[in-house]
Amino acid sequence: MKLNDVHNRTFKTLRVSLTNTCNLACTYCVNDANYQDQAQNISILSVENLVKIISKINQTLDLQTIRLTGGEPTLYKDIIPLIKSIAQIGPKIKLTTNGFLLKNLVQKLDGNELDSINVSLDALDEDIFFKISKRRSLYKIIEGIDAALAKGIHVKLNCVVIKGVNESQILPILAFAFERKISVRFLEIMKMGHLYADAESLFFSQNDILKVINQKYTFSKMIRSDAATANYWQTSEGNKFGIIANETEPFCGDCNRLRLDSYGNIFGCLSSNTPINITQNIDNEVILEQNLQNAMNQKQDYKFIGSNLSMLEIGG
Numbered sequence: 001m002k003l004n005d006v007h008n009r010t011f012k013t014l015r016v017s018l019t020n021t022c023n024l025a026c027t028y029c030v031n032d033a034n035y036q037d038q039a040q041n042i043s044i045l046s047v048e049n050l051v052k053i054i055s056k057i058n059q060t061l062d063l064q065t066i067r068l069t070g071g072e073p074t075l076y077k078d079i080i081p082l083i084k085s086i087a088q089i090g091p092k093i094k095l096t097t098n099g100f101l102l103k104n105l106v107q108k109l110d111g112n113e114l115d116s117i118n119v120s121l122d123a124l125d126e127d128i129f130f131k132i133s134k135r136r137s138l139y140k141i142i143e144g145i146d147a148a149l150a151k152g153i154h155v156k157l158n159c160v161v162i163k164g165v166n167e168s169q170i171l172p173i174l175a176f177a178f179e180r181k182i183s184v185r186f187l188e189i190m191k192m193g194h195l196y197a198d199a200e201s202l203f204f205s206q207n208d209i210l211k212v213i214n215q216k217y218t219f220s221k222m223i224r225s226d227a228a229t230a231n232y233w234q235t236s237e238g239n240k241f242g243i244i245a246n247e248t249e250p251f252c253g254d255c256n257r258l259r260l261d262s263y264g265n266i267f268g269c270l271s272s273n274t275p276i277n278i279t280q281n282i283d284n285e286v287i288l289e290q291n292l293q294n295a296m297n298q299k300q301d302y303k304f305i306g307s308n309l310s311m312l313e314i315g316g
């Protein structure tokens with residue numbers, strides 16, 4: 001089925017949230033004031049159900065990528081059988097994780113199931129990392145990154161820059177990435193969940209990030225590829241870094257992402273908080289196509305407007 005909207009957008013990437021829980025409690029997902037320890041091992045949809053839903057969506061949309069995310073996807077109890085089953089469907093599989101349980105996970109994989117892994121790394125300083133995530137043991141993330149690289153899996157780092165909290169980490173994280181020859185992207189904070197009404201005090205813009213990087217490096221902007229989330233720059237030494245600038249330079253115009261949450265609801269846009277449940281009629285092709293069309297209709301034209309759903313719920 002060719003599913004397009006008026007801007008000629010299609011769905012090519014399916015982001016699947018495996019759980020709505022996490023073993024970190026980062027400031028941008030969870031309100032520090034209401035923070036409760038919430039690391040649990042829960043699987044809401046079974047492997048069988050997830051594989052069925054993903055296969056049906058893929059048959060309709062001919063996806064390029066399936067990205068497993070959450071919450072924290074490595075908390076999904078059956079993640080290994082799930083990855084191995086999804087690998088049979090066809091599209092590339094990518095994973096977004098906080099990296100805490102990554103070492104253990106990659107040791108159980110052959111190394112060819114995952115096309116790449118995005119690891120969220122907001123600080124290399126233990127105290128700053130704790131302030132953001134309410135967790136210690138940052139070393140586990142580094143071990144996870146190195147274990148994935150040792151398995152030959154492509155790794156990218158994502159760092160959300162939070163004003164007044166981790167600007168000081170931009171240069172150390174760049175150096176860490178350059179040393180390992182891995183890609184790194186800095187993210188502007190987004191108006192999601194408890195930050196929907198007020199993310200301004202924490203906002204550190206693309207321009208602010210570039211100014212910090214410019215203290216140490218000279219760089220030039222690269223050409224943006226279609227449907228990319230990040231703008232990229234290349235330093236004079238030939239290293240690359242990216243910025244995901246949802247606010248400064250929204251990339252809604254060619255967004256090709258569809259989200260599936262851990263209860264079997266789809267969302268066509270991060271700025272939409274109206275869930276469309278697809279589990280009940282998953283075998284009915286006509287209803288599935290109508291549901292996908294409804295998700296497509298949720299897409300904003302050109303501007304990210306945010307949502308009161310946290311990424312924990314809708315999938316990061």
Ligand code: SAM
Nearest residue numbers: 028070071072096097098120189190192311316
């Ligand atoms: N637990 C996994 C992880 O940490 O990568 C996957 C899910 S988590 C929601 C994915 C990422 O979404 C976070 O690391 C962060 O980069 C991003 N994120 C979540 N809420 C955000 C916000 N309000 N602004 C910017 N980025 C956010």
